[in-house]
Amino acid sequence: MKLHGYYRSSASFRVRIALNLKGIEYETIPHHLRKGEQRAPDYLKLNPQGFVPVLEDDGELLLQSMAIIEYLDEAYPFPPLLPGHPADRARVRAIAQMVSCDIHPIDNLRVLRYLRHELGHDEATVQRWYNHWIAEGFAALETFLAGSDQTGRFCHGETPTLADVCLVPQVVNSQNFKLDLEPYPTIRRIHEACLGYAAFEDALPKNQPDAE
Amino acid sequence: MKLHGYYRSSASFRVRIALNLKGIEYETIPHHLRKGEQRAPDYLKLNPQGFVPVLEDDGELLLQSMAIIEYLDEAYPFPPLLPGHPADRARVRAIAQMVSCDIHPIDNLRVLRYLRHELGHDEATVQRWYNHWIAEGFAALETFLAGSDQTGRFCHGETPTLADVCLVPQVVNSQNFKLDLEPYPTIRRIHEACLGYAAFEDALPKNQPDAE
Structure with missing residues (x-):
């Protein structure tokens, strides 16, 4: 799994916590937001918003931190990050x-x-x-x-x-x-x-x- | 079901669409945002943010439009508002x-x-x-x-x-x-x-x- 992120990005930080709670190993691919690296053409192909994070998992390209975390909770259910009811x-x-x-x-x-x-x-x-x-x-x-x-x-x-x-x-x-x-x-x-x-x-x- | 909302509120509008797609009957309880009615003490007891919408369903008090819509999709699954995979x-x-x-x-x-x-x-x-x-x-x-x-x-x-x-x-x-x-x-x-x-x-x- 590859996490495109930036150390200071709160949204990337959320996904890092979720991956850690699930015990999922991942590779960090940093994009320096203050230098504008998220607007590089290759990155915009991954995410036309030019935002971090993007998670790559088994050929799937996942955007938006809360959507990514819900995905992780569905694809890797233990431990759950949402209650049952x-x-x-x-x-x-x-x-x-x-x-x-x-x-x-x-x-x-x-x-x-x-x-x-x-x-x-x-x-x-x-x-x-x-x-x-x-x-x-x-x-x-x-x-x-x-x-x-x-x-x-x-x-x-x-x-x-x-x-x-x-x-x-x-x-x-x-x-x-x-x-x-x-x-x-x-x-x-x-x-x-x-x-x-x-x-x-x-x-x-x-x-x-x-x-x- | 009771929907606390405001006709011009986009977040209330989202929940109205979801309720309609599910075919759920509901009562509208309007709070006039431009007159500040969402900051009335009784309303703040329902939602300390003072925002609309709030959905009341069978004793449950639900806040935040996307959370409300996911709730509706889980509690009233047909027709689904999210795909399966x-x-x-x-x-x-x-x-x-x-x-x-x-x-x-x-x-x-x-x-x-x-x-x-x-x-x-x-x-x-x-x-x-x-x-x-x-x-x-x-x-x-x-x-x-x-x-x-x-x-x-x-x-x-x-x-x-x-x-x-x-x-x-x-x-x-x-x-x-x-x-x-x-x-x-x-x-x-x-x-x-x-x-x-x-x-x-x-x-x-x-x-x-x-x-x-």
């Missing part, structure tokens, strides 16, 4: 999407670039933007997690799921612009529990072969 | 996420409000922002769809899937700021095919009880 699966997916749809895309590199270069904003404004969307998203997620008896050691129960796989990279990401995590004790607790496991720790940006 | 399911989910993660969140009402009110941009700049992300996303999606023999009458094969359910509201949305759809013939063709079905047509914003 439809409503529980929906809860896990909803938490994953609170991060992956409602926080991460608005703070993506290409959006920050547009703010800087097309709209001419300074770094302080970009930092305020960045932290605004994480803080708004984390406040709602904290209320959601803290108010539910389905929250356990992890976002859902006592084993890691797709929800934790999406949450941890967002928390690591939030440290880039030094967001204060004090108002989110449940998120912090789950994040720390996750980092106690090699599957999460080994997937950290700093532990990747292309880390600078 | 894991790699095909991944393709459908990837298309859905190209829209729901990479276009829609950046053009959401709350983001446009931040551009206007926090950053002080004028309507022309907001319109350029809005169309930039749709055009960038649709260009990649057009290449992806046009280059694949798995694309059929719909985004994946000959029956509607989660991918079409996410695509159609984004195309309708793009008409708000009069984006030129001429460069995206495959997207236009699929969109028009979908609107030939009552499940899509009946879900249009203008056909909702809260439409103004």
